[in-house]
Amino acid sequence: MRDAWSSHESWVFECLNCATTWDEELEVRHYGDGHGNEAVIYERGGQPCPTPWVDRSCPNCQSQNVKALSAVKGRHGEVPQARTGSDVAMVFHLRRVHAW
Ligand SMILES: [Zn+2]
Numbered sequence: 001m002r003d004a005w006s007s008h009e010s011w012v013f014e015c016l017n018c019a020t021t022w023d024e025e026l027e028v029r030h031y032g033d034g035h036g037n038e039a040v041i042y043e044r045g046g047q048p049c050p051t052p053w054v055d056r057s058c059p060n061c062q063s064q065n066v067k068a069l070s071a072v073k074g075r076h077g078e079v080p081q082a083r084t085g086s087d088v089a090m091v092f093h094l095r096r097v098h099a100w
Pocket of ligand 1: 015016017018019020058059060061062063
């Protein structure tokens with residue numbers, strides 16, 4: 001038994017090279033596996049896209065030294081830029097943070 005729902009998230013990005021900031025609106029598809037686990041897929045314009053903090057480059061200077069800030073619930077939670085080898089685990093972690 002799988003269930004799925006979607007939510008809307010705003011992300012704010014800041015280039016650490018040239019200080020440009022911009023934001024993106026993302027649709028987030030959530031999939032539960034029926035065992036309390038949740039997977040999340042980000043979509044932009046109906047197309048799946050990488051998690052917001054991965055492989056972003058600055059539209060102004062093309063630097064990839066970009067910091068992503070979640071604007072969910074009006075809180076700015078900083079997301080580590082380093083790849084951890086498991087983006088899904090990172091999402092789970094963030095979900096828990098936001099849940100509190
Ligand atoms: Zn830049």
